Amino acid sequence: MLDRRQRISAGAAVLLTVAAGLGEAAGAGAVTRFVLSGLALAALAAVIGEAVEQVGERLGPGTTAVVQSTLGNLPEFFVGIFALRAGLTGVVRAALIGSVLGNVVLVLGCVFVAGGLRHGTQSFDPEEPRLNSSLLLVVVGALLVPTLASKLGTPAAAHEQVLSDACAAVLLVVYAASVPFYLRHRGAPAAGSHGSAPARGDETDPASSAWPLPLALALLAVSAGGAALVSDWFVSPLAAATRSLGMSQAFTGLVVVAIASNAVEHAVGVRFALHGKAEYAISTTLNSPLQVALLLTPALVLVSGVVGPSPLTLVFPPLLVAALAVSAVVVAVVVYDGEYTWIEGVALVGLYCIIATAFWWG
Secondary structure (H helix, E strand, C coil): CCCHHHHHHHHHHHHHHHHHHHHHHHCCCHHHHHHHHHHHHHHHHHHHHHHHHHHHCCCCHHHHHHHHHHHHCHHHHHHHHHHHHCCCHHHHHHHHHHHHHHHHHHHHHHHHHHHHHHHCCEECCCHHHHHHHHHHHHHHHHHHHHHHHHHCCCHHHHHHHHHHHHHHHHHHHHHHHHHHHHHHHHHCCCCCCCCCCCCCCCCCCHHHHCCCHHHHHHHHHHHHHHHHHHHHHHHCCHHHHHHHHCCCHHHHHHHHHHHHHCHHHHHHHHHHHHCCCHHHHHHHHHHHHHHHHHHHHHHHHHHHHHHCCCCCCCCCCHHHHHHHHHHHHHHHHHHCCCEECHHHHHHHHHHHHHHHHHCCCC
């Protein structure tokens, strides 16, 4: 049922997870444990990505995106919980914004480059990406209000936690209201791109390489559970490792933690793009940061007072909010016409590099 590449991917995930566990048990150096657990997270992401693609053959782009993003964001949820428990609130804030930026700018850019170079100009139904962009702008507003209320010294500044909890509750309601829209796309065509060239290697019957649904779901569950376990090992040496490597906490959260804990979405979106499934690629890539912004972030805000020594609020560093706002506007413009090319992907990756560089010094 699993071909050679899939068996190698699964074997690598098992070996790296075991290596990370042994490093944790043996008390290896912080940098060693940090690197091993990060590699294990990435390997588990590859397995999850393959399983999600198998499930996606039976679902539409919207439903696939909801399933993939929910399972794919489990590692980040646990990374956030463990980091809050360790008192790394600043890292969590940067990682949450970094997760959104990493998907809507870096991963979407990689998707455009991969799909554009292999299949030329790709077209897609712009309805869902436009909604995603609109919701991202709503999230920017939800972060701007508490941040500006605090930084400008308004009367609401004295009620920072209550304001953050109220905004978090509203974001959860918006997320719940958006789910039926994505599920409505269950019957969407699986080909993903309208008028695009067929993917290389897709000429064979898909059923011949399809996994049984129980196998795909089982691998999804096991890999997601393994990723949650590895997340704890990833957080425990984080502070010491970043000091040894000379990285600021802001850069660590924005780039390193965000990329490692979101490797699932990175792998899946690019995989769909290489297979010529433009709608699947864009749907999974943009749905994940929406779940981070509308579900994961408010959930962590509401539980932070219980799991951590200090509560997490929606008062973020202004530069983080500004970077998110610029990225949301750029993505809204890029997806509006329902087409993408590889050069647009290069521009998005370049924007991500500029933003990441601004946080290198803390």
